[in-house]
Amino acid sequence: MSVASVTSNDVLDALEAEAIHVFREVAGAFQRPVLLYSIGKDSSVLLHLARKAFYPAPIPMPVMHIDTTWKFKEMIAFRDRVAVELGLDLRIAQNLEAIAEGVTPYTHGAQEYTRLMKTVALREGLDRYQFDCAIGGARRDEERSRAKERIFSLREAGHRWEPRKQRPEFWRTANTRLSEGQTMRAFPISNWTEFDVWRYIRRENIEIVDLYFAKPRPVVERDGTLIMVDDDRLPLREGETPMMKSVRFRTLGCYTLTGAVESEAADLDSLLTEMLESNVSERAGRLIDGEGGGSMEAKKAEGYF
Amino acid sequence: MTTTNTISRTGGVDDVPVVRLVACGSVDDGKSTLIGRLLAETGSVPEDQLDYARRTRRGGSTIPVGEVDYSLLTDGLEAEREQGITIDVAYRHLYLPNGRRVIIADAPGHEQYTRNMAVAASNADVAVLLVDADRGIRDQTHRHLTVCALMGVRSIIIAINKMDLVRYDHAIFEELTGVVKAAAARLGLDEVSAIPVSAFEGENITKSATKMSWYHGPSILDALANWEPPPADHESPFRMPVQFVSRAEGNFRGYVGTVAAGTVHPGDEIVVADSGQTAIIDRIVTFEGDRDEARTGDAITITLDREVDVTRGDLLAASGATASGETAWPQPADRFSADLVWVGEESLMHGRSYLLTIGPRTIPATVTVVRHRRDVVTGQQLAARVLETNDIGRVEIATDTAIPMDAYSSIRETGGFLLVDRVSADTVAAGMVTHALRRSLNVVPHNYEVDRDARARLKHQRPRVVWMTGLPGSGKSTIADAAERRLHALGLHTYVLDGDNVRTGLNKDLGFTPEDRAENVRRVAEASKLMLDAGLVVLVALVSPFRNDRRAAREIFDADDFIEVYVDTPVEICAERDPKGLYAKAASGNLPNMTGVGQGYEVPEDPELILHGGGNLDEQVDTLVALIVGE
Structure with a gap:
């Protein structure tokens, strides 16, 4: 399609x-x-x-x-x-x-x-x-x-x-x-x-926040989700070291609760193509929705x- | 082949990019599976939701884990699952390969949810009506067909489902189709087609059937992809209800709204249907720039070549005449015949004042008559005085001011309205105008030279209506009697309308149910108004227990003419006095609708005067008389 x-x-x-x-x-x-x-x-x-x-x-x-x-x-x-x-x-x-x-x-x-x-x-x-x-x-x-x-x-x-x-x-x-x-x-x-x-x-x-497009960003992997280290308020767990990965966000919320996806899609067209190929619900990246x-x-x- | 139909015409996607579909049928006819399969096989649901439908199993499911249980894709609210009920219509998106979008309104199939079915059908272009080939036609099939016809769904696709259970038997398909088509024809539905399907096996859903070589028509998906609206749609005269008047820099004055029907261009003459004023369209303004045409569904801003008097809710319409010589716009009227789908929890009460909302306009309105209730299974018209939740019936409606409305059958947007409860603000009914009543157009009040002022001058008095409300036995009649004697002695021309006395004549056909009480109040209010016009001081002594009814009474008078008096007497004193023996009867269970015992009394919120029926009678009368003559 x-x-x-x-x-x-x-x-x-x-x-x-x-x-x-x-x-x-x-x-x-x-x-x-x-x-x-x-x-x-x-x-x-x-x-x-x-x-x-x-x-x-x-x-x-x-x-x-x-x-x-x-x-x-x-x-x-x-x-x-x-x-x-x-x-x-x-x-x-x-x-x-x-x-x-x-x-x-x-x-x-x-x-x-x-x-x-x-x-x-x-x-x-x-x-x-x-x-x-x-x-x-x-x-x-x-x-x-x-x-x-x-x-x-x-x-x-x-x-x-x-x-x-x-x-x-x-x-x-x-x-x-x-x-x-x-x-x-x-x-x-x-x-x-x-x-x-x-x-x-x-x-x-329409102009949107740049975080929707892929770019190398400092992230840690936590419970299977990539969390961006946006400032020094994120308490790092033992063994966690921020690493640079090309990631984007499908939805934006509080940075500590919003999972990033690895992606190379740096513009709208590649982003749309990538989404059509994966076809996963967008709120899947929202950590707060899943509880209960x-x-x-x-x-x-x-x-x- | 009897499955020839109108849906196999080609094209039309650009004209109707979004098709609104209502999916209906009885509870077990396989609706969830059909919708679920349509969504899954068109790639309209995300992969993780498909996964959920592969892993999760509900009790009783025979589908092996690992295969998609399509019915799970349309699972509802947690509150619904917990309470084992279906609350509501769900809306789902179906992407068609040709770029068309189908928005499916998934209405619950339980028979008590006629209202949800009506909601779903109100916006639908097409209905897919499921019939279980194995179990055959059921009451619910007829009910849903009736609601589709009533709400103006123009095309019906009958999906004869579970063909796998009847060995894909052609004869069974033809037989069931024949019955439904005959029923549809009786309801005036003419765009009807039928498709044999097995939602479970995926036959004729998104792919053509492999097991029904006798069938050569489209699959459900093809039928939706190629659907075209009936041609008459494009020919409707222009209608646009005004949402608000926009003012911007440089003296900009624009009329903002969505085109409800028809097409307009700059240079077209339009009319404000409310006033009959005409004007020429100067510009059609949008963010992208001015347009040279706007069509049904477009959200626009119109400027006119002259100043016209327009406010929110007014209707802009095509000027000129129709082929039959009538005006191309609806004439304002204040009496309508309409079909109602009653969705309120309290029953309809004729005589009670509701708010009528049509597009952006809201005005007070009263249901004056219930003509009949419709048996939605047999189509029979049954005698009725009230409508209850999920009932459908024909009524007459009176609005406070004359407004232009179309017949619902010609334009949905300007012929469909809501009734809203004045206190709770709940929507209690959806209404479909059948026609404006002729007598309202023909009845032109004659203005007599001798008017109320002239009559009042002759009597040297200021006419008033004093509305005394209170519990039975509170002392209303006693106070009215004493007050009238006092006023009479002062040389005033008076009349007392006493509840019990009125019920021996004018209102002897009415009982004590809430709806009859509403009508009782309405008639007494109208009688008072005539007497007011005759120049009298009118004393009304009436229990009138319900706030809504009293408010409706107040609304027919000018503010200064109506005085609401609450005779506030503790119920114990009323019961002790019990002048008519009513409390004794009620206590023995012989008077179920007795106010203060079986029915509630709603205390006035803001009466002009409160009298104490348990206090000294002379003092109460002094206060009342002073209010009447003193001002």
Whole structure:
């Protein structure tokens, strides 16, 4: 199968129009919407779609990043540059309490760390600014429980996701009304696949963080996963010595929890070819998803995006 | 050969790059296996998920470990597996070799999930309806066919599955196909084809069958790859609901939305269907630059050659006339006939006010009549007064303001709507407009010279509606009686609408179920409105226990004309007084719908006045009369 046949331009046009429709519906229906920005490729696509949706007016909502303080350095630099270039109203949400207590992926375990630094930080950020709708880049092909996710996903008080309370979605018509305590999450690229995202990035010439492309980087192999030594906070285990390998990242999160893949793909075309040949789920490189069956679903119930 | 069909036409991929498919059929008809095999054999699932389907085995599976159990590829939520239920529609991507994308809405096959089936069908172009060749046609087959027809799915592919279990018998295939096609024809579905398959053996799924030499039609994959929409689709007149009005630098004013139907170009005349104002399209603006055409599904921004009054929710439409001489745009109306799929947990109550959402527009609306409920298996129309979860029925709807809506059968996007509960904000129904009711177009209110103000002047009074709500026995009638005597003595023209008295005449057909109470409140409110118009001070003494009903009553009046009075009396005092012996009856179980005992009473959240029915009567009456005459 060729890259072109996986996602034709016509498919991209249809997916793009659907996503723009969702962006506009959020802007029209909610009082205080926010765009969640994780600096990853999906977020880069979301930002691009937002510009298109509101053109010639600027993006009419703030952009929020959940900063765990353990993101790759390159990601933060990229975020700050993009914010300036596009004139974004960037808000940064952090769990300051947990940071002060010295919570790290090592001291608290990946799962508890993720809950505190991502889920709790997100909930606090949404509450602080009283956002009533948060736009995110989740896709239905990412993970099994996401296949049933709504485009407009309702959250109860405390940002809880309750599968049974999700609203049936008929046509393009969204029920955006909220009762006391409820908020909404909206996912404009629900119907995109990973290949769609990559092909769209190539077609639209969207800038993404360089970490997605292969380059010699210092890594250690740990439990079968290649972890990049992004700074000196990574406690090396006995016998571990960072070595230079040509690696890239398929998804970007906290550097200590994101596995690299060995690759020579230094540009988009070779990257797409490599992905088509391997054909493995993208979240396979995310260490936090694997703990306990259906853990994405459990995290969502707590308010994870 | 009876399997001739419309799906073997060639081409069409560019026109329909994304095909939306609903997969339906009864629980054990083999849907998961069929979808799983389609996904696996087109390379649409990643290798690690295939691995999972090779290693994992569910209880009862006879497939050897190491081979792919295709049904596992569509496994659902953990919550579903734990609780042994299916909650929801799942969406899956199928990559076709010709570049087309199929988004499969996988609806649960249990019969109690009509609502999920309706959701999945609402967005679908094509349905694959599975029938188990061995077990034959079942109720669920008819149910799903009915829902497909109702939700406007235009093409049906009948997949007669498990042909391996009936020795690939041609006669069985023809027999089953004949029954389903006849049922489809009765429902008005005309694009129907049939394919004999074995999902388990992989016959006619992505590869042509090797064991059915009598069959010469396409496989499921070929049918999807070559599917073309019915030609009428391209000829729909232009429709675009406005999501918002965009203002940008340089006095830019653009109307933002997604084209729901038809095609437009700069220079075309359009009409704001809400107001009838016309304008010429100046530009079609997008990020990439201006376009010279926009088609169904395009997300665009339109500028017009003149200022028109447009807000979020208004409908831009083609101007001009149709071949039959009607306007090419829908005329605003406030009475509609519609089919409803009821998805709410509480039953539909006619007379209760809901919110109606159509595209980006939301307005208050009331279901005034339930015409009938549909038996989704037999297609029969059954008499009904309520609709419950998963019921489908025909109703009449009244909206607070006149809005333009299309018939759902001609344009889905502008003829399909949601009903939303005002308090919980839950979606309680999906509705499909059948037609605007003629009488709403023909009924033009006549404005009489002698109006309410003139009548009120003659009486030297300010007409008001005083709505007294409270538990049975709280003292509403007693207070109303005393207050009316006082007002009468002051020379005011009054009338009391007392709940029990109204039920002996105007409302004697109504009982005490929540839906009848809603209608009771609606009629009393309308009667009060006529009396208000006649210039009277109207005292309403009505239990009216439900907030939603009282809110609906309030909404038909101007804000200053309606005074809500909560007669707040502890239930123990009401029960002790028990002037009509109701509490005694309820206690003995003879009055199941008694407010305060069997049914709840929802205390007003923000009444204009609270009276204490357990307090001194004269003081309560003083307060009430002062409010009525004092202002």
